[in-house]
Amino acid sequence: xxxxxxxxxxxxxxxEVFEPLHAPFVGMYVCGPTVYGEAxxxxxxxxxxxxxxxxxxxxxxxxxxxxxxxxxxxHLVNDADEGEDKIAKIAKIQHLEPMEVVxxxxxRFHEDMALLNILPPDIEPRASGHILEQIEMIQEILANGFxxxxxGSVYFDVPAYNKDHNYGKLSGRIIEDLLSNTxxxxxxxxxxxxxxxxxxxxxSPEHIMRWPSPWGNGFPGWHLECSAMSRxxxxxxxxxxxxxxxxxxxxxxxxxxxxxxSNSKSDEAKYWVHNNMITINGQKMGxxxxxxxxxxxLFSGNKELLEQAYTPMTVRFFILQAHxxxxxxxxxxxxxxxxxGYTKLMNGLRVLEKMQYPEEGITPDxxxxxxxxxxxxxxxxGLNDDMNTARTIASLFNLLKKINSLYLGxxxxxxxxxxxxxxxxxxxxxxxxxxxxLKEEKLGDQAEMLELILSxxxxxxxAKAYDKVDAxxxxxxxxxxxxxxxxTGIDWAYEE
RNA sequence: GGUAACGUGGCCGAGUGGCUAGGCUCAGCUCUGCAAAAGCUGCUACAGCGGUUCGAAUCCGCUCGUUACCUCCA
Numbered sequence: 001x002x003x004x005x006x007x008x009x010x011x012x013x014x015x016e017v018f019e020p021l022h023a024p025f026v027g028m029y030v031c032g033p034t035v036y037g038e039a040x041x042x043x044x045x046x047x048x049x050x051x052x053x054x055x056x057x058x059x060x061x062x063x064x065x066x067x068x069x070x071x072x073x074x075h076l077v078n079d080a081d082e083g084e085d086k087i088a089k090i091a092k093i094q095h096l097e098p099m100e101v102v103x104x105x106x107x108r109f110h111e112d113m114a115l116l117n118i119l120p121p122d123i124e125p126r127a128s129g130h131i132l133e134q135i136e137m138i139q140e141i142l143a144n145g146f147x148x149x150x151x152g153s154v155y156f157d158v159p160a161y162n163k164d165h166n167y168g169k170l171s172g173r174i175i176e177d178l179l180s181n182t183x184x185x186x187x188x189x190x191x192x193x194x195x196x197x198x199x200x201x202x203x204s205p206e207h208i209m210r211w212p213s214p215w216g217n218g219f220p221g222w223h224l225e226c227s228a229m230s231r232x233x234x235x236x237x238x239x240x241x242x243x244x245x246x247x248x249x250x251x252x253x254x255x256x257x258x259x260x261x262s263n264s265k266s267d268e269a270k271y272w273v274h275n276n277m278i279t280i281n282g283q284k285m286g287x288x289x290x291x292x293x294x295x296x297x298l299f300s301g302n303k304e305l306l307e308q309a310y311t312p313m314t315v316r317f318f319i320l321q322a323h324x325x326x327x328x329x330x331x332x333x334x335x336x337x338x339x340x341g342y343t344k345l346m347n348g349l350r351v352l353e354k355m356q357y358p359e360e361g362i363t364p365d366x367x368x369x370x371x372x373x374x375x376x377x378x379x380x381x382g383l384n385d386d387m388n389t390a391r392t393i394a395s396l397f398n399l400l401k402k403i404n405s406l407y408l409g410x411x412x413x414x415x416x417x418x419x420x421x422x423x424x425x426x427x428x429x430x431x432x433x434x435x436x437x438l439k440e441e442k443l444g445d446q447a448e449m450l451e452l453i454l455s456x457x458x459x460x461x462x463a464k465a466y467d468k469v470d471a472x473x474x475x476x477x478x479x480x481x482x483x484x485x486x487x488t489g490i491d492w493a494y495e496e
Numbered sequence: 497g498g499u500a501a502c503g504u505g506g507c508c509g510a511g512u513g514g515c516u517a518g519g520c521u522c523a524g525c526u527c528u529g530c531a532a533a534a535g536c537u538g539c540u541a542c543a544g545c546g547g548u549u550c551g552a553a554u555c556c557g558c559u560c561g562u563u564a565c566c567u568c569c570a
Contacts, residue, residue, distance in 0.1 A: 033570075046570035086568080173566075177498055181566055244570030275570070282562065287569050321519070322509060327502085327563080334508045337520035344519080347533085390510050394518035404534055466529060473532080484533045493533060
């Protein structure tokens with residue numbers, strides 16, 4: 001089996017074989033949400049993407065430390081330097097403490113993530129809890145000559161940095177181009193260059209969120225928290241830094257600059273991984289465009305754009321059916337199709353559970369075994385090729401066809417070796433449940449009751465009491481269960 | 497304006513030089529009391545034009561179209 005994981009590295013613009021810096025340990029940092037609003041479909045895509053990577057790395061037996069932050073300070077509403085703090089703004093409107101806003105949306109975020117079966121990170125640091133580390137990093141950058149203080153604020157000196165370093169190496173920007181295209185924004189009078197960004201901002205009297213620092217009372221710049229916290233928990237250089245494509249510039253570019261300019265002197269991460277955006281009617285979904293769909297709207301169907309509610313697993317499957325570096329277009333049709341595909345995959349789990357390897361009469365068919373084993377390998381091939389979950393799912397469907405054929409007796413289980421049979425079952429279960437992170441959404445402990453109903457159904461069927469048969473079918477259908485009359489007996493499946 | 501990316505069949509969405517993507521939809525068949533489920537079969541593709549090549553959806557050029565980033569965003 002091809003067991004080399006290849007990842008596309010934004011920093012080198014190539015797919016590279018993943019090799020940890022200090023195997024078997026892997027450090028992964030993903031930019032978390034700014035908790036000033038409900039999580040939306042775009043958040044789901046980012047965190048599902050890195051959840052699969054996290055799960056897969058663990059499956060590959062790496063000891064992973066996954067850090068995903070909560071941004072609760074420093075993220076400003078407008079142009080990087082003069083805007084209002086996003087959280088403070090909501091707090092003011094709702095007459096709440098900023099930390100109440102933070103706590104509320106952090107809780108909501110966790111709820112949504114749990115519904116999507118996204119594993120919690122190993123460490124979830126908050127920016128406001130790491131002011132000291134951020135101040136320390138600023139002091140290093142100042143001491144190294146890549147920052148300057150003005151009126152209680154500290155700015156990163158991009159031109160000075162760019163003399164010996166390459167500001168723009170991640171996003172492919174050229175500093176001259178950036179300079180010629182910079183917009184005039186307020187507050188630039190303090191900055192020597194429009195490209196400079198804030199490391200520390202002096203807090204105006206009405207600014208509520210403030211901390212003491214060597215430069216007076218203020219608050220840290222947005223880009224700094226990720227550099228400071230990733231260094232604290234993962235070291236100066238770690239393996240994977242992830243986030244949405246929209247964070248590549250300026251956020252991640254600034255992170256690299258900060259880490260290079262501090263005593264870390266590194267690009268932070270060896271592999272920079274970016275997921276693409278969700279679009280709606282071909283246009284990017286985003287806060288600034290106001291066309292985003294929150295997860296709770298999606299789960300409740302409570303929005304004009306939505307024809308119906310979609311379950312968390314439908315959403316997860318929808319996301320996984322595209323490659324993470326492609327844009328993914330939202331539509332009701334696509335979600336509905338995802339629902340059916342997801343259900344089909346779930347029914348496969350149940351079929352596998354029911355199948356048993358026969359005790360005797362084994363007559364292995366070499367060609368068939370080979371064919372089926374190849375199908376199981378294909379499933380991993382997609383994953384290893386830059387986490388192509390779309391290909392993995394396609395391969396799983398190919399495998400599922402064979403599983404269903406075996407179940408129906410169109411293919412004979414006795415023609416498989418024990419090893420092939422076990423490999424099929426293990427591959428399917430592991431990929432669907434553990435790595436893709438899909439799970440059954442219905443039933444649970446009602447399975448026994450269902451068995452009872454099915455036994456009544458069988459009796460009625462044998463007595464040719466078709467009225468009763470149809471009635472049972474109709475009732476179960478209301479519960480999203482369809483009855484299957486097989487030659488070998490009676491079974492059920494989720495309605496697709 | 498600068499810099500990138502993309503354009504695949506009714507819809508979504510993989511695929512980067514020759515080998516079936518896959519899902520959904522639609523039609524037919526098998527099975528069935530009738531269905532459903534499942535299996536099998538079929539259907540309409542690679543924006544356009546030109547080039548490289550024995551051979552291109554895949555490489556190159558041009559044209560058209562769409563989008564993203566350059567300002568907060570996953």
